[in-house]
Amino acid sequence: MVIDSVKQILAEFKPTGWGKDLVAAGFVRSAALQGKSLTIALVLPFAGRSLFEQIKQDFDVRLRGATGATRIDWVCDIEVASLPRAQGLAAVQGIRNILVVASGKGGVGKSTTAVNLALALQKEGARVAILDADIYGPSIPTMMGTVKERPSSRDGKLMEPVMACGLKSNSIGYLVDEQDATIWRGPMASKALAQILHETRWGEVDYLVVDMPPGTGDIQLTMAQQVPTSAAVIVTTPQDVALADARKGVAMFNKVNVPVLGIIENMSYHLCSACGHHEPLFGTGGGQKMAEQYHVALLGQLPLHIDIRQHMDDGRPTVFGAPEGSLAQAYMKLARRVGAELYFSGKPIATPLYTVALDE
Numbered sequence: 001m002v003i004d005s006v007k008q009i010l011a012e013f014k015p016t017g018w019g020k021d022l023v024a025a026g027f028v029r030s031a032a033l034q035g036k037s038l039t040i041a042l043v044l045p046f047a048g049r050s051l052f053e054q055i056k057q058d059f060d061v062r063l064r065g066a067t068g069a070t071r072i073d074w075v076c077d078i079e080v081a082s083l084p085r086a087q088g089l090a091a092v093q094g095i096r097n098i099l100v101v102a103s104g105k106g107g108v109g110k111s112t113t114a115v116n117l118a119l120a121l122q123k124e125g126a127r128v129a130i131l132d133a134d135i136y137g138p139s140i141p142t143m144m145g146t147v148k149e150r151p152s153s154r155d156g157k158l159m160e161p162v163m164a165c166g167l168k169s170n171s172i173g174y175l176v177d178e179q180d181a182t183i184w185r186g187p188m189a190s191k192a193l194a195q196i197l198h199e200t201r202w203g204e205v206d207y208l209v210v211d212m213p214p215g216t217g218d219i220q221l222t223m224a225q226q227v228p229t230s231a232a233v234i235v236t237t238p239q240d241v242a243l244a245d246a247r248k249g250v251a252m253f254n255k256v257n258v259p260v261l262g263i264i265e266n267m268s269y270h271l272c273s274a275c276g277h278h279e280p281l282f283g284t285g286g287g288q289k290m291a292e293q294y295h296v297a298l299l300g301q302l303p304l305h306i307d308i309r310q311h312m313d314d315g316r317p318t319v320f321g322a323p324e325g326s327l328a329q330a331y332m333k334l335a336r337r338v339g340a341e342l343y344f345s346g347k348p349i350a351t352p353l354y355t356v357a358l359d360e
C-alpha cells in the first residue's frame with residue numbers, strides 16, 4: 001500500500017524526549033494520495049513548529065520516491081494539549097498548562113532561562129504568558145524592558161497583563177516595592193501569588209511559565225502548593241554545590257506531588273564570544289549524573305555567554321532580540337524538548353485530540 005510506505009517513512013521521526021514516533025503518537029492526522037498529489041496533515045499537541053520544517057526536509061524527497069507524488073501539500077498545526085494538574089487543583093481560566101521554573105538557589109539563571117524559554121515556546125507556535133512570582137527578586141520587568149509598566153484594570157477586578165516582548169506578563173515587581181515583598185512570610189507570599197495568578201485576565205494561554213522564588217524553604221513550599229502546575233523544571237549550574245541545592249528542589253516538588261519534568265543545566269560551559277571556544281568552567285557531567293540519579297530528564301544545557309547577560313540587561317532577551325543566532329536556537333531546542341517531555345509525561349486531560357486517520 002502506498003500509504004503504508006508513507007507511514008513507515010514518517011515513523012522514523014522520533015526526536016529525543018519523545019515517548020513515541022510521529023505516527024505512533026498520532027501526530028499524523030491524515031495522509032492521502034490523489035493522482036500525483038500527496039497531502040499530509042500533521043498536528044503537534046505541544047510547541048514545536050520548527051519540527052515541521054525538519055520533517056519536510058528529512059522526508060520530502062523520500063516520500064515522493066515512495067509514492068510517485070510530484071507534489072506534497074503539508075498541512076501543519078499546533079494544538080497544545082492540556083495536561084493534568086498536580087494535586088488535583090482547579091485550572092486557572094483559559095490556561096492549559098502551567099510550567100513552573102524553580103531553582104535550589106538564586107543566581108543560577110532561573111529568570112534568564114524562564115524568560116527565554118517562554119519566548120521560545122511562543123516562537124515554536126504556542127500561546128504563552130509569563131508570571132514572575134519571585135518575591136525576593138522579581139526581575140522580569142527589568143529583563144523584558146517593562147520596569148515602568150503597571151497592569152491596568154478595565155473592570156476594577158481583573159488585571160490586564162503587561163505585554164512584554166510579545167508575551168503576556170505579570171510580576172510581583174509591577175505591583176509592590178521589592179523591599180516590602182522580601183519580608184513577607186509564607187501566607188502573605190502565597191496570597192500574593194494566588195492573586196496575581198487568578199486575578200489576571202490571561203486569556204487563552206497554552207503555557208504559563210512561572211518564575212518561582214529560588215530556594216526550598218517553607219515559603220517556596222507553600223507557593224508550590226498553590227499553583228495548579230503541570231510540571232516543574234529545575235534550573236541549576238553544574239557545580240556540586242548548585243547541584244546539591246537542585247536536589248533539594250526536586251525533593252521539595254516530590255513532597256507536594258508536583259512532577260519534576262527535568263533539570264536544565266545553565267552556564268553549562270563557557271562559550272567564548274571571540275573565538276567560540278567551549279570551556280566547562282564549572283565541570284562537566286554534573287547535570288547528567290543528577291538527572292540519572294533522580295530519574296528525570298536533562299532537558300537542556302545552555303552556555304554561559306556574555307551576550308545572554310547583555311541581552312537581559314538591555315531588556316531584550318536573546319530569543320526576542322537575536323532570534324536567529326545560535327544562542328536563541330539553544331533555547332528553541334530546549335522549548336521543543338520541554339514541550340514534548342511535558343506532553344509525553346502525562347496523559348492529556350481531554351480525550352485524545354488526535355487519532356491516526358490515514359486515508360487510502
Ligand SMILES: Nc1ncnc2c1ncn2[C@@H]1O[C@H](COP(=O)(O)OP(=O)(O)O)[C@@H](O)[C@H]1O
Pocket residue numbers: 103105106107108109110111112113139214266267302303304305306307308309310312313
Ligand atoms: N547562560 C547565561 N550566560 C550568561 N549570563 C547569564 C546566563 N544565565 C544567566 N546569566 C546572567 O546571570 C545573572 C543571574 O541570572 P538570573 O536569571 O537573574 O538568575 P536567578 O533568576 O537564578 O537569580 C544575570 O545577570 C544574567 O544575565
Ligand SMILES: [Mg+2]
Pocket residue numbers: 110111112134137139
Ligand atoms: Mg531571578
